[in-house]
Amino acid sequence: xxxxxxxxxxxxxxxxxxxxxxxxxxxxxxxxxxxxxxxxxxxxxxxxxxxxxxxxxxxxxxxxxxxxxxxxxxxxxxxxxxxxxxxxxxxxxxxxxxxxxxxxxxxxxxxxxxxxxxxxxxxx
Amino acid sequence: xxxxxxxxxxxxxxxxxxxxxxxxxxxxxxxxxxxxxxxxxxxxxxxxxxxxxxxxxxxxxxxxxxxxxxxxxxxxxxxxxxxxxxxxxxxxxxxxxxxxxxxxxxx
Numbered sequence: 001x002x003x004x005x006x007x008x009x010x011x012x013x014x015x016x017x018x019x020x021x022x023x024x025x026x027x028x029x030x031x032x033x034x035x036x037x038x039x040x041x042x043x044x045x046x047x048x049x050x051x052x053x054x055x056x057x058x059x060x061x062x063x064x065x066x067x068x069x070x071x072x073x074x075x076x077x078x079x080x081x082x083x084x085x086x087x088x089x090x091x092x093x094x095x096x097x098x099x100x101x102x103x104x105x106x107x108x109x110x111x112x113x114x115x116x117x118x119x120x121x122x123x124x
Numbered sequence: 125x126x127x128x129x130x131x132x133x134x135x136x137x138x139x140x141x142x143x144x145x146x147x148x149x150x151x152x153x154x155x156x157x158x159x160x161x162x163x164x165x166x167x168x169x170x171x172x173x174x175x176x177x178x179x180x181x182x183x184x185x186x187x188x189x190x191x192x193x194x195x196x197x198x199x200x201x202x203x204x205x206x207x208x209x210x211x212x213x214x215x216x217x218x219x220x221x222x223x224x225x226x227x228x229x230x231x
Contacts, residue, residue, distance in 0.1 A: 037168075045168070045211055045222040060125075060219035094167055101174050109215040110158040110173035117167055 002026040002113050004095045009118030016085050016122070022078040022095030022115055030073035033098040035111060036080045038091035038120075046091070049080060050098060063089075085122045092117040126150050126214055130223030136231045142200050145226045147212035149193045156215040159188055159197045163208040171210075172197060204230075 008020040020036070035050040049069035050058045057069050068081040078095055096111035127150040137143055147157065155175035160168035170179040172188035175195055185200040199206055207230055212223040 043209070043225060045213070045225070047213075047218075047220040047222070050218075050220075058218050099173075101177065103174065106154075108156055108174035109220075110170060111160075111168075111213075112170050112173070112179065114167040114169065 002097070004097065004113060004115035006093065006095050006115045006118040009093060009120045011121045011123065012085055013124050014086060014122055017081070017083040018085065018120060020080040020082070020093055020095075020118060020120070022080075024076045024078065024095075024097075027097070029071075029076040033100075034069075034071060034078045035096045035098050036069060036078075037094045037096055037111070037114075038089075039094065039117070040088075040091045048093070051078070082120070085120075087122050090120060090122045092119050125219055126153060126216060126221055128212055128214055128221050128223040130212055130226055132226060133224065134227040134229065136229045137202055138231045139202055139204055141202050142198065143202060143228065144199075145197045145210055145212075147190075147195045147197075147223045149195075149214055149216075151216075152192050153214045153216035155191055157188075157190070157195050158213050158215065160211045160213065161206075161208055162211065168211060202228075 003025045005023045012018050033052045036048040038046050038048050051069045066084045070079045094117045095115040097113040099112045101108045129148045157175045159172040161171050162168045176188045187198045189196050207228050210226045
């Protein structure tokens, strides 16, 4: 069974740091791009970071320079190091597997497997 | 950044009815669109990818359509297990943004 299990969430003060982990099982972790997506208390979904199977990383401007995504292919774990945290970073953080569909000369991305999430609260 | 405008924000429907949710992108996303369903207290689940392709295990009453900037998710003959929230997401260049969501409630 393909499974993603997040951990590491909690309460942190503004300006603080936190490191999230996502343990993957049931598939060849090293072959897939992986991502983090968060859902705010208002239920808005936001893409946070992605890392390719080769280790290239991608971030939206809202977290660039503050968050770092990384992976340990030997242990099948995805990480998200978060620093300089702000109240607007408060959210449920999901780990997701990114998959590509190829049709003709085109490729299409999507998130096909999601974890149950871990909650991050940034508050003094 | 590409903005995804999803409508309606909420919908109250009865079992057996047909529903259409739409997503409009601020520029052409060339069918790089996915739809997700989220039930209360659970994580999002993939329904449709590349605008029209049903994910494995998704019932055939769901269908995705559209091109360019306009996309739709149609649910025929709503079942009780279909109630929840639905989100679209584009994958045409980062940042990969989501629509604001549609909450489907029982009438």
